[in-house]
Amino acid sequence: MKKRMTIVSVLNIFLFAFIAYNLILYHSTMMAKDKDMKYNKLTPEEEQVIIQKGTEAPFSGKYYNFTEKGTYTCKRCGAPLYRSADKFDSFCGWPSFDNEIPNAVKRQVDADGQRTEIICNNCGAHLGHVFIGEGFTPKNVRHCVNSISLNFVPTVAEEKIQNAYFAGGCFWGTEYYLQKAKGVKSTTVGYMGGSKANPTYKEVCEGNTGHVETVKVEFDPNETSFEELAKLFFEIHDPTQKNGQGPDIGEQYLSVIFYTNDEQKQISEKLLKILHDKDYKVDTRLIKADKFWKAEDYHQDYYQHNGKQPYCHFYTKRF
Numbered sequence: 001m002k003k004r005m006t007i008v009s010v011l012n013i014f015l016f017a018f019i020a021y022n023l024i025l026y027h028s029t030m031m032a033k034d035k036d037m038k039y040n041k042l043t044p045e046e047e048q049v050i051i052q053k054g055t056e057a058p059f060s061g062k063y064y065n066f067t068e069k070g071t072y073t074c075k076r077c078g079a080p081l082y083r084s085a086d087k088f089d090s091f092c093g094w095p096s097f098d099n100e101i102p103n104a105v106k107r108q109v110d111a112d113g114q115r116t117e118i119i120c121n122n123c124g125a126h127l128g129h130v131f132i133g134e135g136f137t138p139k140n141v142r143h144c145v146n147s148i149s150l151n152f153v154p155t156v157a158e159e160k161i162q163n164a165y166f167a168g169g170c171f172w173g174t175e176y177y178l179q180k181a182k183g184v185k186s187t188t189v190g191y192m193g194g195s196k197a198n199p200t201y202k203e204v205c206e207g208n209t210g211h212v213e214t215v216k217v218e219f220d221p222n223e224t225s226f227e228e229l230a231k232l233f234f235e236i237h238d239p240t241q242k243n244g245q246g247p248d249i250g251e252q253y254l255s256v257i258f259y260t261n262d263e264q265k266q267i268s269e270k271l272l273k274i275l276h277d278k279d280y281k282v283d284t285r286l287i288k289a290d291k292f293w294k295a296e297d298y299h300q301d302y303y304q305h306n307g308k309q310p311y312c313h314f315y316t317k318r319f
């Protein structure tokens with residue numbers, strides 16, 4: 001009786017183990033399937049390299065002779081692997097990198113124990129091999145990667161040049177200072193705020209057009225900001241003068257910021273408040289930018305061409 005119990009127990013253990021084994025097998029198969037479904041579908045050529053650990057023919061890959069700025073990602077799972085800044089030309093026939101994105105690439109010794117294979121740390125896709133001590137770059141590392149294992153995501157184009165419009169008296173003087181500011185790519189003098197189309201200097205001077213002498217500033221937001229330029233604007237003219245600027249009296253010489261968007265408006269309001277808090281009775285108006293009419297050529301870069309100094313614009317620190 002005791003012996004039979006033992007046989008039954010052993011059988012039960014076997015049966016239990018068998019079921020458990022099958023359950024685990026089933027589960028892992030489903031997991032693998034589930035994982036596979038998340039990956040990009042590969043062509044037979046891609047599979048030959050990425051799954052079967054093959055090597056593409058040298059000088060044949062699309063990223064061998066390729067210098068665009070961006071990020072190289074895993075063809076199979078999309079994980080970012082390398083940056084274009086780390087790519088160098090090793091003349092070996094495959095894309096070469098001397099550094100990887102941190103934790104993106106896993107190293108493992110080849111089956112023959114000779115070379116070090118590199119795989120995607122996220123999905124295990126075969127990338128190529130890594131070599132040390134060849135002296136190509138100061139880092140002394142070469143990730144030799146198959147183009148076919150990679151995709152390329154170009155860097156998003158830098159923020160485009162932005163515009164700002166400032167009116168602070170005679171536009172010769174306003175332009176003189178603004179065009180020297182860091183990050184300013186170009187300046188143009190003209191007229192804004194009035195109703196007359198294609199106004200001439202003479203018409204604006206006569207004062208019936210409603211236009212104000214304005215400087216258009218094109219700037220690179222990666223190098224400066226609207227706020228920096230607006231601060232400078234308040235410091236190169238007297239924003240408290242009510243009827244014009246210096247000896248130039250008239251509507252066309254009033255102090256105005258023509259804002260191009262809500263952000264510029266809010267920044268201008270903030271700066272006006274700071275000046276008011278410092279007891280400046282600022283008369284600068286904030287007006288939504290309208291059509292800018294370029295002034296006659298002889299007004300452009302006036303002081304630069306004449307080698308003279310502005311007579312009514314001076315730098316005064318106010319912020």
Ligand SMILES: [Zn+2]
Nearest residue numbers: 074077120123
């Ligand atoms: Zn991957």
